Amino acid sequence: MASTRLTRQKQEFRRFLEINRDKEMTVAEMAELLKASGSDMGIATVYRAVNRLEGEGILIKTVTGAQGKSAYRYAANDETVRSCHRVFCTCCGKTVDLTYKFTDKLEKNVSDMTGFSLTDHQLMFYGLCSDCR
Ligand SMILES: [Zn+2]
Incomplete structure (x- = not known):
């Protein structure tokens, strides 16, 4: 059943990105927001998802804040772009x-x-x- 859970989390994460498409977020901020919305995606799962989506060009890495933290903005998804x-x-x-x-x-x-x-x-x-x- 692991793959079903994975698929659901993938969809959930994409929906989350759609909703927050105007925001730039760090992985920690994403994990926090997801948790607040009742998601069971942990930070390690979010981190993996972000890495994968960055590789696909769906998330773009930007550097933000005084500490030069990596943040990500939602660039695209295959349906909307x-x-x-x-x-x-x-x-x-x-x-x-x-x-x-x-x-x-x-x-x-x-x-x-x-x-x-x-x-x-x-x-x-x-x-x-x-x-x-
Ligand atoms: Zn500028």
Whole structure:
């Protein structure tokens, strides 16, 4: 039954991230919030989930606070990030969605180059925002 529990926790964690998508949180803060909402996910489980989602590009690591703690912000999930383009400030973590449409041509080029029939993509630009420059 361990896998069922794992699946449920995965779903629970993704829902939690959806709800808190505007927040930047450390692993400890996530574990605390989850516990407060009645979850049985311990900090070790949250830590593993965060690592996995960071690897998948769903969570983005940012450094926050005077102690330079690692915090994470929710960047994407496969259902909500369809053809999404953003620019991300590597200093303060500010994210701006880009409305400029250059994707059709880009997808065509990638498709022509690789022979792939594309179903989805994500594009993130990194830099410094006007406040941090
Ligand atoms: Zn900035």
